[in-house]
Amino acid sequence: MSRALIWFQNDLRLADNPALQVALKRRQIPVPVYVHDPQSGARGAASAWWLHHSLGALQQRLRASGSELYVLSGNSAAALRRAARQSGAQALYWNRSYAPGAQERERQLRRELADTGLRAESFSASLLREPAQVGKVDGSPYRVFTPFWKTLQRLGPAREVFAGAGRLPAPEVNLPAAQPLQSLRLLPRVGWDSEFHQHWQPGEESAWRQLETFLDQRLADYATARDLPAATGTSRLSPHLHFGEISAIQIWQRVQAWVEQERSPGVVAAAEAFLREIAWREFAHHLLFHFPQTADAPMDTRYVGFPWRDDYAEDLRAWQQGNTGIPIIDAGMRQLWTSGWMHNRVRMLVASILSKNLLIPWQQGAAWFLDTLVDADLANNSFGWQWSAGCGADAAPFFRIFNPVTQGKRFDADGSYVRRWVPQLRKLPGKWIHQPWLAPAPVLSGAGIYLGTNYPLPIVSLDSSRKRALSAWKQMKQQARRGED
Numbered sequence: 001m002s003r004a005l006i007w008f009q010n011d012l013r014l015a016d017n018p019a020l021q022v023a024l025k026r027r028q029i030p031v032p033v034y035v036h037d038p039q040s041g042a043r044g045a046a047s048a049w050w051l052h053h054s055l056g057a058l059q060q061r062l063r064a065s066g067s068e069l070y071v072l073s074g075n076s077a078a079a080l081r082r083a084a085r086q087s088g089a090q091a092l093y094w095n096r097s098y099a100p101g102a103q104e105r106e107r108q109l110r111r112e113l114a115d116t117g118l119r120a121e122s123f124s125a126s127l128l129r130e131p132a133q134v135g136k137v138d139g140s141p142y143r144v145f146t147p148f149w150k151t152l153q154r155l156g157p158a159r160e161v162f163a164g165a166g167r168l169p170a171p172e173v174n175l176p177a178a179q180p181l182q183s184l185r186l187l188p189r190v191g192w193d194s195e196f197h198q199h200w201q202p203g204e205e206s207a208w209r210q211l212e213t214f215l216d217q218r219l220a221d222y223a224t225a226r227d228l229p230a231a232t233g234t235s236r237l238s239p240h241l242h243f244g245e246i247s248a249i250q251i252w253q254r255v256q257a258w259v260e261q262e263r264s265p266g267v268v269a270a271a272e273a274f275l276r277e278i279a280w281r282e283f284a285h286h287l288l289f290h291f292p293q294t295a296d297a298p299m300d301t302r303y304v305g306f307p308w309r310d311d312y313a314e315d316l317r318a319w320q321q322g323n324t325g326i327p328i329i330d331a332g333m334r335q336l337w338t339s340g341w342m343h344n345r346v347r348m349l350v351a352s353i354l355s356k357n358l359l360i361p362w363q364q365g366a367a368w369f370l371d372t373l374v375d376a377d378l379a380n381n382s383f384g385w386q387w388s389a390g391c392g393a394d395a396a397p398f399f400r401i402f403n404p405v406t407q408g409k410r411f412d413a414d415g416s417y418v419r420r421w422v423p424q425l426r427k428l429p430g431k432w433i434h435q436p437w438l439a440p441a442p443v444l445s446g447a448g449i450y451l452g453t454n455y456p457l458p459i460v461s462l463d464s465s466r467k468r469a470l471s472a473w474k475q476m477k478q479q480a481r482r483g484e485d
């Protein structure tokens, strides 16, 4: 039997892994490798934490199946070339990335490996359909979600799920460059990740447990509970999806099977609401693939000249540290720091306050998210930030500025989300929990709160900053109009 290198990237699973399945189907012995390539882009600290543990889980699964994961580092093409030579592999298979520059990197890799005689093939694995496969009738990409979603629903996933890999043949190779996972130094040197294990367990098995628990316990109420940050109402599958521990096609098919099994109208509606979110992920990847500049430039080019503040360093730090004095914002930012994740509704609120009330460029917030989220994902993150800042495709209009007090009262009515993540406010009565600055002095002191001492006063007035944001927006529109004349 000949050997095939299986190059794992953001597809850290054995089931429904086309690159691995193709090798097995062709009766080739898979030689699984992971290459830590510093040139393939910086990774945030929380994401690196996840990667370390996810690679560990994959290694264990491969060993339990009779195989091995060879961890390499350095330039990807050079490391793969060396691994192919040392293992005697005749083929190299991997699952495609759609990130900006990925296609060019793939072409470059093929050029660099051309003289090796390796059969190099890549496959579609991370999306329901490849970005280029979903387009308007005239072939152009979608910019609006609803028609995109309708087309995706009509087309469905591009293929059936591949079965699990089962027992694997032992690679029986010697790759002297293979190194222990620890040597990649993915874990943080300072122990800010101490609580991550309470919230997460990276790896394929855990991704499936997460999905099954969600279907069993939460799917039926998803449409309403998904908006309540204090409830565990969503699937929490985002980091598992980002690292490819479970695929969108697997989720799609499992949810459809669940609907078949349950057959109640409520479950059908809840499943559709959930799959619609999976489709937002597809849409975000579709957009970044077709408009790669939107990784850090606004989709709506009028916003290139937006009059952001430039004296924002102190406010940015307060926002990052969850010290803005606006409880639901601080709760979200502290949830992010402590657990590496933040509820979607609160992501929208913290993004709105940063880009609108504080007039700080959304790119600053996006960069902080990429560093601190375990699910940091360039496509979803750039899309989410641009949606919130009003400059993206199908975005919330700029003039719709969330009021975090009203939002807090609506989605965290009893304040339990705030109390959980901002312990200083734990004893504050519900009436004041979202606006402590309005609470009478005896109420504050009775709750042990000293504004400006153990909890900040708001760094910005919600009312005047709203007006300032609207006038900046009008200024931007005027400038853009002048540019057109």
Ligand SMILES: Cc1cc2nc3c(=O)[nH]c(=O)nc-3n(C[C@H](O)[C@H](O)[C@H](O)COP(=O)(O)OP(=O)(O)OC[C@H]3O[C@@H](n4cnc5c(N)ncnc54)[C@H](O)[C@@H]3O)c2cc1C
Residues within 6 Å of the ligand: 226, 234, 235, 236, 237, 238, 239, 241, 242, 277, 278, 279, 280, 281, 282, 284, 342, 343, 344, 345, 347, 348, 351, 369, 373, 375, 376, 377, 378, 380, 381, 382, 383, 384, 385, 388
């Ligand atoms: C400012 C901002 C930044 C964001 N950054 C990221 C990011 O870096 N990585 C990330 O995965 N998501 C990001 N999101 C989208 C969303 O907040 C998360 O995907 C979601 O909170 C993850 O929780 P869940 O898995 O429980 O979601 P569920 O509600 O259970 O949804 C299931 C899956 O659908 C996808 N999804 C859900 N909502 C969205 C959305 N709005 N856009 C794209 N995909 C979605 C995710 O893959 C998610 O795991 C961001 C949203 C905003 C507003």
